[in-house]
Amino acid sequence: MRAAGGTLMSSTESAKPSKLPPFDASDPLGIDDLLGPDDLAIRDTVRTWAADRVLPHIAEWYEKGELPGIRGLARELGALGALGMSLDGYGCAGASAVQYGLACLELEAADSGIRSLVSVQGSLAMYAIHRFGSEEQKLRWLPAMASGEIIGCFGLTEPDHGSDPAGMRTYAKRDGEDWILTGRKMWITNGSVAGVAVVWAQTDEGADGRGIRGFVVPTDTPGFSAPEIHHKWSLRASVTSELVMDEVRLPADAVLPDASGLRGPLSCLSHARYGIVWGSMGAARASFESALDYARGREQFGRPIGGFQLTQAKLADMAVELHKGILLAHHLGRRMDAGGLRPEQVSFGKLNNVREAIEICRTSRTILGANGISLEYPVMRHATNLESVLTYEGTVEMHQLVLGKALTGLDAFR
Template identity: 60%
Template sequence: MSTDSALIVDTVFDLDALLTEEERGWQQKARAFATERILPVIEDDFENKHFRRELVAELGAAGFLGMHLQGYGCAGAGAVAYGLVCLELESADSGWRTFVSVQGSLAMSAIYKHGSEEQKQHWLPRMATGEAIGCFGLTEPSGGSDPAAMTTTARRDGEEWVLDGAKRWIGLASIADVAVIWAKATDSDGSTAVRGFVVPTDTDGFTATPIDGKLSMRASIQCDVTLEGVRLPVDAVLPGARGLSGPFSCLNEARYGIVWGAMGAARSCLEAALGRARTREVFGEPIGARQLVQGKLADMFVEYEKGVLLALHLGRLKERGTLTPAQISVGKLNSVREALHIAHEARSILAGDGITSAFPVMRHMANLESVRTYEGTDEIHQLVLGRELTGIAAFSSASVA
C-alpha cells in the first residue's frame, strides 16, 4: 500500500477526533508493529505456511496479549484501544489478529473470567508476556455451531478428572502450553454440565496435529486435538464456569475483536485499490479518473467507515458494560460481510494483477472466508438477530449465545 493512500483513508472521515490520546497511542503502536514486523514477511509466510513464532514475545512486550484484562501483568486497556489494535494487526494479516484473539480473548479470558486465583496466578502473567501460549478447545469435528451437542466428556475418578474426545480447528494447539478444553462433565454425584478444564498440553493423552491443506489462514496454526484418557487433578476445572454461558462469554470477547479486525483487512484492500487507481494508466489517464472506478472506491470507503463507526459504538457500549450478544452479532455479521465485499471490489480494480501476491487482496479475501466461519457463521448471527427481532428462536437456544 502507498503511504498517501493510507493517509487519505484515515483522514477523510477524521476518526482520530473520536478517540482519546491513549487509544491513538495503542493504535499507532500496533500499526508500527504490523508495518515493521509483519508486512515485510507475511507474503512469504503465507506462501510457505509458516507461523513466525518469534513474534509472540514481541507481541507480549508490546502489551497486546490479554491487553483488555486487569492485573496479572496485563495492560488493562479499554475496549476501544483493544479493538484498534485488532484492526491494525488484521490490516497486515488475519492470522496475527487471530493469534491475539485466541491468546487473549479466548484462553486468557476463560481463565480470567472463570478460573481460580491459583489458575490465574500460574498462567496469566506468563501468557501476557508470550512466555506461555494458550488455546481454546470448543469446536468438534462434527461442527461448531451446536456446542450443546459436544461429545467430549469428562468424568470424575476419585480425585481426578478423565477427559476423552476430539476437537477440531483449534488455533495454536500444537504450540500451546495450556489448553482450555470444554467437555460434558459428569461429577461424582452423577450431575452433568458443560465445564471448562485447564489442560497442560504435555499431559499424557493430549495430542494436537496441525491441519494441512488450508487455502486460508496459511500463516496461522489450526489443529485437530484428541483427548484419550487425559487425567487431570480435581482442581483443573474452571470453578466459575458451568454450562455453555462459560465458553460463550469468551466467544463474545473474540467476536468483538473480529468486528474491528475485519475492518483492518478491508482497509488494506481499499488502500491497495486506491493506490492502483491513482497510478495505473489506461487510455491515457489514471483509472481513478474513470467514473465507474471512482464509484467503486466511494462505495468501498463508505462501507469501511460505517463498519469502523459501528465498531467504535460497540466499543463504547462495552466500556460502559452494556454491550449485548445481539449487538456483537450485528457487528460481526456486518464487518466480515462488508470486508469481503470490499476485497472483491478491490480485486476488480486491480484487474489481473489483483490475483498475485504483489497485492494483499487475495490473501485477505482467503483469510476472511475463515473469519466469516469462525466465532459464529453468518447464518448463526442472522438467527441470533432474528430471535432478537421476533422473540422466536429458530434454533436450539441452548446452542447459541
C-alpha cells in the first residue's frame, strides 16, 4: 500500500501495534500467543489441579518412595479428562495433541511420576486397546480406564531385553482355543495397581519379531502377579513393578486383533514419547523458575546473586533452551494434529528435550548451591527423575541411531 506522501509501506508495517507488549519472563517468546482459549483453559485446569493435589505433598511422597492414594488420584485425573485425553470416543476427551502435550507439561512440572501415570495409562495401555483392539475390548476396558476406575499398565521391557524388544522371551502358545502366556516384564509403571495389563509376547505365528502379539490381560487372572520394585533413586513417587506370567491362561479374544509384529508396540511407544517431549519441559520449567526466584532473592557480596554476570549467563542459556524445547514440542504437536508426525521426528524431540531438561536442572542446582540438593526445592527431584526419563521409551543412543538412519539411509542398529 502507498502511505501519505507517496512512500511505499507494507501491509505488515501498517498492522504493527503502536506499543509493544511488556516482556514476560515466564513466556519470553510469546508462545502463549500460539494457543487458543481451549488450549489455555486445559493447561490452566491441569496446572491448578497439580498445584492443589500434588505439589503440597510431592516432596514427602518422593522421600518416602511411595505414591499414596494413587487410585484416588487416577479417578481425579479421569474426571479432568486427562486419561487417554487425545483419544476419541469410549469416554475419552478427544483433545488435540497440543492440548494433551500441555497437560503433560503441567503434570511433569509437578513430578515425572505423575506424568508417567497418565502417559502409561493413556498413551500406552489405552492407546494400544483403542488402536489395535476389538470393539468388545474397547467397550470393556476404555470407558473405565478413561474415568480412572481401572488403571492399566504396558508390558514390553524385559529383564534382558530393553532396547531390543524383538528378542523378548515372554511367550504365548496356543492350547486349543486358549493362549498360555509365560514370561516376565520389568520396570513397568502402574503394574502393582493395574486392573489390566497390555502384554507383548512372542508366538509361533512368525519369525524375526513378526510373531509378536499383544494380549489384554486382566490382572486377577490366575498365574499373573506384579511385585512392586523398591529402592529406586529416581521416579520414587511412582509405582514401578515387575510383571510375572506363570502359565496365564487367556481366551482367544484376549489378543489385540489388529497388532502383529513390532509395529504395534513401537507405535504405542511413539505416542508416549510425544508426551515426554512436552513433559520434560515441565520438569525443566519448574527447575528454572526455582533458580530464577532464588537468584532474585539470595544475596552474596551485598546484592542478589541474580545481579552477577555469571548467574545471568546461566539463566539466559537455560531460558533459551527451555523455550526452544517448548517451541519444538508445539511444532510436533501441530504436526500430529495434522496427521503428519513421523516417528523420527518424535525421536528428534525426545532426544533434544530430555537431554536439555537434565542440563537445565543441573545448572539450576548450581545457582541454588547447597540448597539445590534439598527437597525443599524441586530441582534435585526433577534431575533424578529425568535420569529415568532419559532412559525409558528409548535411550539417547537409540534415538541417535533412529535419526542417524533417517539422515544417512544406513541402518546402524545391527
